[in-house]
Amino acid sequence: MSSWIYSVIIILVVIIAYALFNAWRAKRAVTTLSEEEFKAGYRKAQLIDVREKKEFDASHILGARNLPSTQIRTRQKELRKDTPIYLYCDTGGRSSRAALFLKGKGFTELYQLQGGFKKWSGKTKSNY
Numbered sequence: 001m002s003s004w005i006y007s008v009i010i011i012l013v014v015i016i017a018y019a020l021f022n023a024w025r026a027k028r029a030v031t032t033l034s035e036e037e038f039k040a041g042y043r044k045a046q047l048i049d050v051r052e053k054k055e056f057d058a059s060h061i062l063g064a065r066n067l068p069s070t071q072i073r074t075r076q077k078e079l080r081k082d083t084p085i086y087l088y089c090d091t092g093g094r095s096s097r098a099a100l101f102l103k104g105k106g107f108t109e110l111y112q113l114q115g116g117f118k119k120w121s122g123k124t125k126s127n128y
Helices: 002-029 035-044 053-058 069-078 093-104
Strands: 031-033 046-049 085-088 110-113
Touching (some): 035 110, 069 093
Parallel strands (some): 031 110
8 A cells, every 4th residue: 555655656746847847948948028028029020829719819919920839830830930939828838838849949039928818908809
């Protein structure tokens, strides 16, 4: 019985360590900007909404392009490496993962909106 408990504890420690390592990697891949900093720079960048099309169509930041995180691997060639990329999703999780992938593909200027679209108070557009 006690060896079973030790096994569960070891598995939990490994899972937590893996999650912390991925969070650390994502943090190094992307610079998180406050809404004010994001507003100051996104017009001179590629503004990418990594949420799914349905979420994007419901409402998105004015001027954003939709490139869902589920399609980033197949559509990364649509992005320019010589222009900053401003990413956002609902809360920051998907944009962090997208940035981590893009960093691995040689993109260097990656930024994300702190708190994601849910915290955005700027101009938005709906496709409905």
